[in-house]
Amino acid sequence: MRDRLAAHHGPDRGAASLSVITTSGDRIQDKPLADFGGKGLFTKEIDEALLRGDIALAVHSMKDLPTQLPDGLCLAAVLPRADVRDAFLSPSAASLAALPAGAVVGTSSLRRGAQVKRARPDVRVVDFRGNVQTRMRKLAEGVADATLLAKAGLDRLGLADAATSVLSVDEMLPAVAQGAIGVVTRCDDDETRALLQPLNDSATETAVTCERAFLAELDGSCRTPIAGLAAVEGDTIRFRGLILSPDGAEWHEVEMTGPVAEAEAIGHRAGEDVRGRAGPAFLDKMT
Numbered sequence: 001m002r003d004r005l006a007a008h009h010g011p012d013r014g015a016a017s018l019s020v021i022t023t024s025g026d027r028i029q030d031k032p033l034a035d036f037g038g039k040g041l042f043t044k045e046i047d048e049a050l051l052r053g054d055i056a057l058a059v060h061s062m063k064d065l066p067t068q069l070p071d072g073l074c075l076a077a078v079l080p081r082a083d084v085r086d087a088f089l090s091p092s093a094a095s096l097a098a099l100p101a102g103a104v105v106g107t108s109s110l111r112r113g114a115q116v117k118r119a120r121p122d123v124r125v126v127d128f129r130g131n132v133q134t135r136m137r138k139l140a141e142g143v144a145d146a147t148l149l150a151k152a153g154l155d156r157l158g159l160a161d162a163a164t165s166v167l168s169v170d171e172m173l174p175a176v177a178q179g180a181i182g183v184v185t186r187c188d189d190d191e192t193r194a195l196l197q198p199l200n201d202s203a204t205e206t207a208v209t210c211e212r213a214f215l216a217e218l219d220g221s222c223r224t225p226i227a228g229l230a231a232v233e234g235d236t237i238r239f240r241g242l243i244l245s246p247d248g249a250e251w252h253e254v255e256m257t258g259p260v261a262e263a264e265a266i267g268h269r270a271g272e273d274v275r276g277r278a279g280p281a282f283l284d285k286m287t
């Protein structure tokens with residue numbers, strides 16, 4: 001991010017210093033995410049630093065951003081999207097399909113767990129928290145036979161080689177906004193917003209706007225396995241959304257295509273559609 005600012009604005013105007021802020025989501029490692037989750041778990045302390053004026057901009061994985069930002073904070077730029085897919089990691093099996101019956105898959109993501117169970121009802125899913133390195137250590141220690149991690153996260157850490165294989169989006173539809181990085185500022189900070197404007201990637205922004213509208217429509221909480229992915233091709237946006245029961249036994253899928261100008265409306269419509277077909281009982285069960 002700092003390099004991008006300097007590349008666009010030169011070493012003086014584009015100069016930035018880094019402040020690393022640990023959030024509650026990073027700190028609490030001993031509980032399943034779904035049990036203490038809540039909106040903004042990975043952003044609260046950073047939001048506060050922005051609103052106090054300690055920092056001018058915050059760089060987030062958009063996957064971790066709540067659909068509704070706190071009052072006074074605005075998304076100023078979305079960077080070009082990295083790989084959207086999930087990677088499969090296992091010391092013993094080449095792929096999800098190759099896992100032996102009864103194998104144990106570690107993940108703290110309800111979305112991944114539900115899709116693993118959908119493909120492999122015989123597999124046992126166990127909670128697996130911690131940062132990427134911790135999860136890879138647990139895997140090496142044999143706590144689980146396999147785990148899934150965002151390919152974008154592995155790539156950014158220089159750990160691309162740790163992936164045994166990469167799941168197609170048909171096998172494992174990614175989380176809304178997976179692979180996208182968003183930059184948040186105070187809405188009234190015109191100077192920082194102007195600096196960030198040229199860094200925005202409009203195709204990524206359009207795709208995540210559509211995906212986040214789908215999530216917002218379903219009132220997605222950490223307890224609801226939801227996946228969604230939009231792709232922009234010229235003037236057209238194609239969106240696929242999926243909600244599942246945590247055990248993967250029931251799921252509802254939606255696909256919609258339309259003009260990019262309607263990206264947000266398409267996300268909302270897809271959310272309404274899938275909610276209508278799932279019915280209130282399905283969604284109530286999960287909250």
Ligand SMILES: NCc1[nH]cc(CCC(=O)O)c1CC(=O)O
Nearest residue numbers: 061063149150152153178179180
């Ligand atoms: N929930 C944690 C999180 N938030 C963003 C990433 C990776 C980068 C991305 O998906 O954009 C990860 C790790 C993971 O899901 O494996």
